[in-house]
Amino acid sequence: MIGIVVSGHINFATGVESAVKAIAGEQEQMEFVDFVESMSTDELEQALRAAAKRVDSGEGVLFLTDIPGGSPANRALTILMDTENVELIGGANLPMVANAAFERDDTTVKELVTTLLEIGSSCMQDMRLQLELFMEPEPECEDGL
Known part of the structure; x- marks a missing residue:
């Protein structure tokens, strides 16, 4: 099973953790690391490395972070550069993290x-547009049928 480490600013990771538990139940090989105000970026990297070691069963580790280019993503990128079979998605959202719990068996880290x-981008929708499409009247048939 692919290990997952979720990280982000302040309580992003633990907030996502509570939602994932509600959606997918308690997860093995999935850890959540918050980057809180009292942490240095070196401490964050140490916490991410430790979490990655704990979740890695040999099938790889995927980091899911909140903001591409933010400290959690940058420190996970440092780990990616010196550790084999590690991948990183910056800008992860709840549908991505929840689906990671369901999709991580019988696949590779790159396939995941x-x-x-695909899941993350397909879940972002303009809800006003969706409502307008739903509310559009059915077109009338020209032949009266």
């Missing part, structure tokens, strides 16, 4: 990245 990127 592709799947989660």
Whole structure:
């Protein structure tokens, strides 16, 4: 099973953790690391490395972070650069993290990245547009049928 480490600013990770538990139940090999105000970026990297070691069963580790280019993503990128079979998605959302719990068996880390990127982007919708499409009247048939 692919290990998952979720990280983000302040309580992003633990907030997502509570939602994932409600959606998918308690997860093995999935850890959540908050980057809180009292932490240095070196401490964050140490926490991410430790979490990655705990969740890695040899099938790889996927980091899911909140903001591409933010400290959690940057420190996970440092780990990606010196550790084999590690991938990173910056800008992860709840549908991606929840689906990671369901999609991480019988796949590779790179395939999981592709799947989660598709899920994440397909879940973002303009809800006003969706409502307007739903509310559009059915077109009338010209032949009266």
